[in-house]
Amino acid sequence: MADRHDANLLMLEDRRRRVLVVEDNPVNQALAVAILAKLGYVAEVAGNGREAVEAVAHAAYGAVLMDCQLPVMDGYQATAEIRRREGTGRHTPIIAMTAAALPGDRERCLAAGMDDYIAKPVLVSDVAAGLSRWLHGEATVPWASASVDSAESARDVLDPDRLAELRLLDSAGDGSEFLCVLVDCFLTTASADLASLRAAAQRGDTTAMTDLAHRLKGAAATLGSPGMVNLCQELEGLASTGGLAPARELLCCLEQEFARVTKALDGAVPRR
DSSP states (O other), X not given: OHHXXXXXXXXXXXXHHEEEEEOOOHHHHHHHHHHHHHTTOEEEEESSHHHHHHHHHHSOOSEEEEESSOSSSOHHHHHHHHHHHHTXXXXXXXXXXXXXXXXXXXXXXXXTTOOEEEXXXXXXXHHHHHHHXXXXXXXXXXXXXXXXXXXXXXXXXXXXXXXXXXXXXXXXXXXXXXXXXXXXXXXXXXXXXXXXXXXXXXXXXHHHHHHHHHHHHHHHHHHTOHHHHHHHHHHHHHHHTTOHHHHHHHHHHHHHHHHHHHHHHHXXXXXX
């Protein structure tokens, strides 16, 4: 009996340590996985809401970190389907991760069946606190403060405190390797998203512009670029209401800001 009890405890402990990250943005995927590793969790990734539903149906997770705006099936729909399938016999904690900052967003997440809410850009302390609330204090790794030695010219474009926190995620200990990988991923995906935005603007596809602006906003927030975040937020709003002409003008400003961010990152995060 004792052996069976010990085995059950080990199985429960293993399940609690596994966290499903539901995120379609590669930059935010990499960040979430690094944060969870730092906190002692094992992360698995789903790229859309449908994948998340199937993952939870076939495996046990301690918690799910769920982005709200996802392809195929959004986070609200995925959560509702997970809850429908679980019924009353099971309840996997689902914590929303969203770049939205509109009144009522938290309430909408909770109404969909989510248990908690983390606003992007995701902070280590927020993830630790959220998981601790739902996994009985599992996230206990202390998160020390750090100073950042970034180029002075980058301070107008990048948030040095955000870069400092990202440096703390480096398993190598010198704060450079993970941040370099994250920056390279951001520059690649942001360039592609801007090209797609330009193409969508040329063909007058405001729906695609809305989705791309939201996606780029989340990545920019992760790297600590308030200028890009604000421009993406405004572009998202214009495109969603059909304001194509002003959205096209704003896209030029966004491309110029991305050039400034690229230059600032080159100075703040030297790469090989």
